[in-house]
Amino acid sequence: MNSLRIFAQIAQLFMLFFTPIVSHRAQAFTGTYGINYGRIADNIPSPDEVATLLRAAKIKNVRIYDADHSVLKAFSGTGLELVIGLPNGFLKDMSANEDHALTWVKENVQSFLPETHIVGIAVGNEVLGGGDLELWGALLGAVKNIHKAVNNLHLADVVQITTAHSQAVFDNSYPPSSCIFRDNVVQFIKPLLEFFSEIGSPFCLNAYPFIAYKGDPENIDINYALFQSTQGIYDPKTNLHYDNMLDAQIDAAYAALEDAGFKKMEVIITETGWASHGDDNESGATPINARTYNYNLRKRLAKKKGTPFRPKNVVKAYIFAIFNENLKTGPTSEKNYGLFKADGTISYDIGFHGLHSSSASSLRLSPKDIRARSWSQWHSLLLPVYAAALLLLLR
Numbered sequence: 099m100n101s102l103r104i105f106a107q108i109a110q111l112f113m114l115f116f117t118p119i120v121s122h123r124a125q126a127f128t129g130t131y132g133i134n135y136g137r138i139a140d141n142i143p144s145p146d147e148v149a150t151l152l153r154a155a156k157i158k159n160v161r162i163y164d165a166d167h168s169v170l171k172a173f174s175g176t177g178l179e180l181v182i183g184l185p186n187g188f189l190k191d192m193s194a195n196e197d198h199a200l201t202w203v204k205e206n207v208q209s210f211l212p213e214t215h216i217v218g219i220a221v222g223n224e225v226l227g228g229g230d231l232e233l234w235g236a237l238l239g240a241v242k243n244i245h246k247a248v249n250n251l252h253l254a255d256v257v258q259i260t261t262a263h264s265q266a267v268f269d270n271s272y273p274p275s276s277c278i279f280r281d282n283v284v285q286f287i288k289p290l291l292e293f294f295s296e297i298g299s300p301f302c303l304n305a306y307p308f309i310a311y312k313g314d315p316e317n318i319d320i321n322y323a324l325f326q327s328t329q330g331i332y333d334p335k336t337n338l339h340y341d342n343m344l345d346a347q348i349d350a351a352y353a354a355l356e357d358a359g360f361k362k363m364e365v366i367i368t369e370t371g372w373a374s375h376g377d378d379n380e381s382g383a384t385p386i387n388a389r390t391y392n393y394n395l396r397k398r399l400a401k402k403k404g405t406p407f408r409p410k411n412v413v414k415a416y417i418f419a420i421f422n423e424n425l426k427t428g429p430t431s432e433k434n435y436g437l438f439k440a441d442g443t444i445s446y447d448i449g450f451h452g453l454h455s456s457s458a459s460s461l462r463l464s465p466k467d468i469r470a471r472s473w474s475q476w477h478s479l480l481l482p483v484y485a486a487a488l489l490l491l492l493r
């Protein structure tokens with residue numbers, strides 16, 4: 099056999115599987131595992147310490163809910179890939195004033211590039227289906243003006259524009275194949291999806307099996323919600339079987355997208371998690387369940403597999419969240435989604451190590467200490483490929 103030809107074939111395979119899709123479109127997510135860095139707390143570590151923590155855990159994909167400059171500065175030069183948020187409170191202004199959108203992007207994105215890898219802007223969070231109807235109408239205009247600003251500043255190749263939806267945009271999601279967008283949401287979401295499909299952005303979903311479970315603990319098997327061994331559910335229309343609820347929630351979103359005419363759009367999970375503590379009426383909010391969910395979720399994501407309905411679309415998710423957030427309002431669970439406690443120590447062990455002291459410089463981690471399986475795994479997976487290619491070349 100001609101070793102050069104084999105090498106070319108390996109190189110081709112390599113290009114096919116291991117390089118990001120080369121296009122003019124920005125891709126905000128590398129690998130499959132990311133995390134949300136919520137900051138509604140007065141007792142969490144500084145952004146510099148958080149950057150150290152994330153790098154030690156080899157978590158590369160990070161989302162924040164605003165464009166806080168102390169975070170943008172702390173992430174400079176770290177290689178962390180950051181999606182920033184345009185908070186809901188800005189949507190009306192950004193929708194009405196193109197020049198304000200341009201100024202916002204200049205001040206919060208352009209001025210931090212390229213040292214801080216800002217790879218995306220999430221315009222608004224859980225707007226459609228939410229309580230403020232005026233925002234529903236402002237969302238598309240804000241998305242368009244932010245996109246126009248990014249385009250005018252020649253950043254469209256680098257910065258992807260999205261918005262994250264809650265499951266409140268859906269009607270009936272059981273079985274998954276029957277899911278459709280809610281009647282009153284359709285007229286708002288269709289033009290939005292039209293625009294996102296033009297610019298190549300995915301459908302971003304915040305999906306919480308925990309919330310589904312606590313809403314109906316008598317009838318939902320907690321093992322199904324926690325990725326544990328279970329008989330799962332069967333979808334008679336598609337003939338597909340689901341052994342965990344997150345996959346079913348993702349496929350419900352795919353079904354709704356297909357029904358609305360967007361069969362090709364990718365779904366990514368921008369939030370998912372499980373609370374380790376809650377009110378008495380919040381079933382399932384325990385440290386053991388939170389650990390089980392997050393541990394099994396990591397394993398699920400590390401498989402780099404699609405869902406039953408979309409087997410080729412590898413599931414990608416940002417975990418909610420890094421820290422418990424003591425200033426959050428609402429049910430007690432809201433404050434208790436953190437993989438880490440506010441002081442940086444781990445809430446429960448899923449293979450990440452916490453900050454052992456309040457000073458990042460005293461953090462000691464040897465490579466064998468760090469068992470995180472995430473984007474770095476790609477590189478170890480690639481080593482045999484490099485080695486094989488090299489051997490063939492040298493022969």
Ligand SMILES: *[C@@H]1O[C@H](CO)[C@@H](O)[C@H](O)[C@H]1NC(C)=O
Nearest residue numbers: 376377378379380428429430
């Ligand atoms: C659950 O319990 C909390 C605290 O006791 C209470 O404030 C809340 O209204 C309850 N929620 C429901 C849905 O019953």
